[in-house]
Amino acid sequence: MTVPTVSTAIPGSASGTVLPRLQLTGITKAYPAVVANSDVSLTVQPGEIHAVLGENGAGKSTLMKIIYGAVKPDAGRVEVDGRSVVIRNPQEARALGIAMVFQHFSLFDTLTVAENVWLGLSKSLSLAEVSRRIIATTQEYGLQLEPTRPVHTLGVGERQRVEIVRSLLTNPKLLILDEPTSVLTPQAVENLFVTLRQLAARGCSILYISHKLHEIRALCTACTVLRGGKVTGVCDPRQESNASLSRLMIGAEPPALEHREQAAGAVVLQVRDLNLPREDQFGMDLQHIALTVRAGEVVGIAGVSGNGQKELLYALSGEDTRAPANAIEVAGKAVGRLNPAQRRVMGLHFLPEERLGRGAVPTLGLAHNLLLTRRDAVARGGWLRLGALRAQAAGIIARYQVKAGGPQAAAQSLSGGNLQKFLVGREVEARPTLLIVSQPTWGVDVGASAQIRGELLKLRDNGCAVLVVSEELEELFDVSDRLYVMAKGQISPALPRADASVALVGQWMSGLWADAAGGTHAQA
Numbered sequence: 152m153t154v155p156t157v158s159t160a161i162p163g164s165a166s167g168t169v170l171p172r173l174q175l176t177g178i179t180k181a182y183p184a185v186v187a188n189s190d191v192s193l194t195v196q197p198g199e200i201h202a203v204l205g206e207n208g209a210g211k212s213t214l215m216k217i218i219y220g221a222v223k224p225d226a227g228r229v230e231v232d233g234r235s236v237v238i239r240n241p242q243e244a245r246a247l248g249i250a251m252v253f254q255h256f257s258l259f260d261t262l263t264v265a266e267n268v269w270l271g272l273s274k275s276l277s278l279a280e281v282s283r284r285i286i287a288t289t290q291e292y293g294l295q296l297e298p299t300r301p302v303h304t305l306g307v308g309e310r311q312r313v314e315i316v317r318s319l320l321t322n323p324k325l326l327i328l329d330e331p332t333s334v335l336t337p338q339a340v341e342n343l344f345v346t347l348r349q350l351a352a353r354g355c356s357i358l359y360i361s362h363k364l365h366e367i368r369a370l371c372t373a374c375t376v377l378r379g380g381k382v383t384g385v386c387d388p389r390q391e392s393n394a395s396l397s398r399l400m401i402g403a404e405p406p407a408l409e410h411r412e413q414a415a416g417a418v419v420l421q422v423r424d425l426n427l428p429r430e431d432q433f434g435m436d437l438q439h440i441a442l443t444v445r446a447g448e449v450v451g452i453a454g455v456s457g458n459g460q461k462e463l464l465y466a467l468s469g470e471d472t473r474a475p476a477n478a479i480e481v482a483g484k485a486v487g488r489l490n491p492a493q494r495r496v497m498g499l500h501f502l503p504e505e506r507l508g509r510g511a512v513p514t515l516g517l518a519h520n521l522l523l524t525r526r527d528a529v530a531r532g533g534w535l536r537l538g539a540l541r542a543q544a545a546g547i548i549a550r551y552q553v554k555a556g557g558p559q560a561a562a563q564s565l566s567g568g569n570l571q572k573f574l575v576g577r578e579v580e581a582r583p584t585l586l587i588v589s590q591p592t593w594g595v596d597v598g599a600s601a602q603i604r605g606e607l608l609k610l611r612d613n614g615c616a617v618l619v620v621s622e623e624l625e626e627l628f629d630v631s632d633r634l635y636v637m638a639k640g641q642i643s644p645a646l647p648r649a650d651a652s653v654a655l656v657g658q659w660m661s662g663l664w665a666d667a668a669g670g671t672h673a674q675a
Contacts, residue, residue: 170233172197172325172356173218178227180213184556184564187213188224189380195325195373200347200357202367202388205377206401206596207568208554211360214377215327218358219251220244231325245271248324252314252331258302265298268317281320288316292342295457297433304433306456306504319346326350327358330593332366344370362596363625364393376400401598408604408629411612415632416446419585419616420467421480427466427473435459435640437466442635442642444585449607449617451631452642453624453656459640460589460620467587467618468501469494481585498584500524502574504593504620506567510574513563517555517573518544520562525581547576551602568595575603579610586610589620604630624653638662 173195180188187210195201205211216222218229220238229236231247238244258267265282272281282298289296294312302310315331332340347357347370359371367374368388376384376399384399397404425440437459444450454460465471467479474487481497491501503509511520518540521528528539544558551572555565562570578586591607592600607630611617621627627634634651636643636659643664
């Protein structure tokens with residue numbers, strides 16, 4: 152892809168004076184239950200990589216949607232290249248050279264990757280030309296996307312790649328990135344950073360939202376911190392530490408995780424030679440999957456999205472019951488043919504990566520969402536103990552510090568991080584024998600992330616077997632006792648955490664790993 156050259160001289164300005172690419176002044180946006188932004192001012196210069204930092208619910212996403220025209224502010228002024236503008240919709244934002252990669256995706260499930268990308272580009276381009284550009288861009292950045300694949304067949308990580316590619320193809324003057332690296336390998340992150348620096352060097356401004364503080368310090372040249380919808384600080388992140396950025400963001404440093412070594416107990420989950428053909432043409436065949444999870448240990452599975460994790464999780468949770476009965480065992484009992492409810496009775500609880508739609512019913516309140524995995528509030532005859540449900544939900548909200556309007560608040564009204572804390576609390580409080588969780592802290596701020604990881608370790612210390620599937624290597628290194636890596640539908644040998652490194656796991660993500668005999672195994 153050709154990196155665009157963006158002029159920083161403003162037409163009509165005196166002697167080509169460089170004006171801010173983006174200037175926000177006094178932006179305010181209130182909803183019935185919360186003030187999302189209160190008198191927010193922000194300045195982004197041409198060629199600047201500017202971080203926006205804040206805990207979940209701090210108002211970052213609302214502010215970005217205002218810039219992109221998806222939300223109308225109640226008050227305040229927006230200036231682009233020195234001109235006051237009213238951005239009424241994303242189409243007008245794109246006409247001004249503003250592109251955005253959303254954390255929560257804006258894709259049409261029934262359309263293909265190429266068709267979704269085409270919607271945001273000039274209609275003078277043919278679909279075939281868009282497909283060629285997608286292929287060129289994905290090859291350049293190692294993003295692995297098939298233009299003809301329907302979006303509904305993609306995992307969360309793959310959908311984010313569609314958003315990234317779509318934005319890069321618009322040659323933006325201002326690029327907004329919301330958690331862009333949560334689905335990339337360490338090597339791909341470095342490649343993306345090289346590209347972003349090239350874009351910035353040519354005058355493109357970048358607004359970068361991430362909860363990975365080391366990324367912000369390595370990439371960004373300026374940072375605006377939000378807390379409770381207000382600006383609490385502006386700094387140069389290169390001059391800050393992770394601890395000082397945490398204090399700016401949440402008022403304190405996140406608690407240190409205590410990962411004590413302990414002997415694992417009996418095998419709780421046993422997968423033996425699991426082979427499953429893909430259910431659709433764009434899926435991944437599972438080949439000879441073998442893994443174990445013992446009581447009192449956390450086992451992590453690393454890998455780039457789309458390498459069979461979705462298919463494996465469906466088989467383990469009971470959503471796919473095609474596996475031979477004895478290919479999957481829980482506490483010594485064959486469960487390959489059992490459905491999710493039957494496995495839940497045996498103590499297997501599952502938390503999917505899709506929070507809304509699978510993890511929670513968007514329009515239902517938090518109390519009623521407990522019914523998805525908790526049946527103890529159902530009385531004889533099917534009557535609901537609403538008081539018990541509300542009490543349980545209130546307890547989870549309090550213990551896990553969930554910012555919500557109470558037990559009756561709809562799941563969709565919560566920020567992503569707060570909903571995730573509630574869902575983790577729902578499953579932990581059920582006292583599972585085996586907990587399988589996918590992307591537990593995806594898009595979650597540093598404070599909530601530390602809390603969720605701490606809860607997983609507490610569960611492990613109390614004897615639960617925990618399986619974590621994540622694309623966040625830092626997360627897996629924090630909580631895991633052993634690691635596996637998935638690549639192209641196969642799984643690596645187990646790797647003790649003490650022997651793992653970013654470089655080694657990153658290499659294994661490409662399908663290369665040492666086999667039991669000490670040789671090298673390359674995936675076909």
